[in-house]
Amino acid sequence: MTGPALAAFASVSTVDSALQAAEAVLAGAGVPSPRVDAELLVSHVTGLGRGVVRARAVTRAPLPDDAVAALSEVVSRRASREPLQHITGTAAFRSLTLQVGPGVFVPRPETEGVAQIAIDALRAVAAEHPLAVDLGTGSGALALALATEVPHAVVTAVELSPEAAVWTRRNIASVGAEVRLVEGDLADALPELDGTVSVVVSNPPYVPLGMVPRDPEVRLHDPSLALYGGEDGLDVVRALSLTAKRLLHTGGVLVIEHGELQGGAIREILQADGWRRPETTTDLTGRDRATTAVR
Ligand SMILES: C[S@@+](CC[C@H](N)C(=O)[O-])C[C@H]1O[C@@H](n2cnc3c(N)ncnc32)[C@H](O)[C@@H]1O
Numbered sequence: 704m705t706g707p708a709l710a711a712f713a714s715v716s717t718v719d720s721a722l723q724a725a726e727a728v729l730a731g732a733g734v735p736s737p738r739v740d741a742e743l744l745v746s747h748v749t750g751l752g753r754g755v756v757r758a759r760a761v762t763r764a765p766l767p768d769d770a771v772a773a774l775s776e777v778v779s780r781r782a783s784r785e786p787l788q789h790i791t792g793t794a795a796f797r798s799l800t801l802q803v804g805p806g807v808f809v810p811r812p813e814t815e816g817v818a819q820i821a822i823d824a825l826r827a828v829a830a831e832h833p834l835a836v837d838l839g840t841g842s843g844a845l846a847l848a849l850a851t852e853v854p855h856a857v858v859t860a861v862e863l864s865p866e867a868a869v870w871t872r873r874n875i876a877s878v879g880a881e882v883r884l885v886e887g888d889l890a891d892a893l894p895e896l897d898g899t900v901s902v903v904v905s906n907p908p909y910v911p912l913g914m915v916p917r918d919p920e921v922r923l924h925d926p927s928l929a930l931y932g933g934e935d936g937l938d939v940v941r942a943l944s945l946t947a948k949r950l951l952h953t954g955g956v957l958v959i960e961h962g963e964l965q966g967g968a969i970r971e972i973l974q975a976d977g978w979r980r981p982e983t984t985t986d987l988t989g990r991d992r993a994t995t996a997v998r
Contacts, residue, residue, distance in 0.1 A: 712775040719760040721745055721771060725778045732782035735918075740787050741778075747791045748773040784919035796844045799851065801874050803842055806866030808929035810844035813986045814906050817960040817993045818848040820984065821904035824956040824995075825853045832857050833901040836950055838889040838943055841867050841929060843874040843882060845904050850880035856901075859883045861892045864928050890942040896950050903947040906960035911936035936962065940969055944976045951998035963990035970994060 711724040722741050729737035746753045748770050766774075777790050788794040788809045794801050796810045797818060803809050825835050833856050837846035840860035850858040860882050862868045868886050875882050885892060889905070909932045916922045916930065932939045940959060947957045957978065961969055966983035973981040978996035986992035 709775055709779070712771055712778075715771050715774075716765060716768075717763045718745065718756060718766050719763050721766050721774055722756075722760050725774060728778050728782050732784065734781060734784070740781055743787060743791065744777050744781060745774060748777060784923070786920040786924050789924060794842065794844075796842075797848050797852070799844070799847055799874075799878060801842045801844060801847070802870060802877060804870070805924070806864070806926060807870040808841040808867070808925050810842055813988075813992055814844060814960060815848075816986050817904065817906060817958060818845050818852075820993055820995060821845065821849060821902050821956075821958045822852050824958065825849060825856050825902045828856075828901045830901065831855065834859070834896065834899055835902040835904070836861065836893065836896065836900050836947075838892065838903060838905040838946065839863070839907050839929075839939070840871055840884070841906075843871040843878075843884075845906060846871075846882045847874060847878050847880050849902075849904070850882045851878065857881075859885060859893060859896070861885050861887065861889050863888050864926060867926065867929070888942075889939070889946055892946060893950060898950075898952050900950040900952065901955050902958065903943075903950055903955070904958040905943050905947075907939040907943055908932045909936045909940065909961050909965060935968070936965065937968060937972065940965075941972055944972055944978070948976055948978070948998060953998055955998040957996045957998070959994050960992060961994060963992065966991035966994055 711728050715721045715724050725741035726737045729740050742753050742756050745756045780790050788803050794803045794809050797815050835849050835856050835858045837860045840846045840862045846858050846860035871884050908930050910930045970981040973996045981996040983991050983994045
């Protein structure tokens with residue numbers, strides 16, 4: 704345990720005082736949503752749901768000493784800007800609870816909307832068992848969302864990083880979905896599926912090399928292979944366009960997540976590669992977030 708958390712927790716004995724102490728330490732460390740993280744960390748150490756934690760704060764319910772000590776420890780870690788999801792060991796993604804930790808990209812809420820686009824495209828396919836592919840699957844978030852929400856589809860996931868693939872396998876097992884994981888480079892992946900796939904989805908690395916993310920949680924804890932896409936951030940997108948073109952049958956749909964300023968450049972790449980109808984859509988905050996195209 705380190706200093707600030709320990710001192711702040713010295714006189715804590717109730718849920719509300721624990722939340723206040725945790726929030727103060729996290730706010731002091733620049734954590735973006737200190738109250739939310741405080742509630743989630745109390746929830747983590749007590750095993751209580753977040754709603755119950757809030758209710759117990761209102762009634763000033765007691766918090767046992769061992770829970771206070773455990774909270775002090777995890778608040779300390781969070782104050783050093785370790786990702787919340789690495790501390791709790793899980794990340795929520797749509798209806799799934801995925802296991803995450805060092806070596807794998809933590810799935811983001813904005814990717815849930817990208818999953819929805821791919822799910823809608825896959826549900827619209829008339830085939831009895833349409834094929835879907837997730838290129839650069841990381842925790843398996845997109846592949847598992849497709850497999851669980853479109854259960855008649857046959858889903859394959861590709862991942863280059865052996866460290867990330869450990870988490871993919873763990874999540875496939877814990878979710879209990881039938882996703883086939885293929886380890887390797889998406890650039891030459893799955894030649895046996897050429898011309899047979901209905902939907903290809905990907906959240907590739909797309910950060911330009913010179914644009915190091917500001918948040919320590921991202922900069923220090925997400926794997927570099929998951930973040931950076933070369934000089935302009937689009938190296939993997941260029942490879943992805945060619946692979947998806949090869950995998951999809953005519954009429955098949957490609958869905959790519961990207962940064963808010965990359966829609967135009969990605970549409971140009973797709974147009975140059977001969978894709979039909981490249982279109983960029985925005986996320987819930989109104990920012991460009993995904994581009995789709997038809998084979
Ligand atoms: C931004 S993360 C996305 C992970 C997951 N799909 C998600 O949305 O949370 C990109 C993933 O692509 C993987 N990756 C990077 N380059 C790759 C390549 N050439 N072939 C296959 N996977 C790659 C990374 O290891 C990482 O897991």
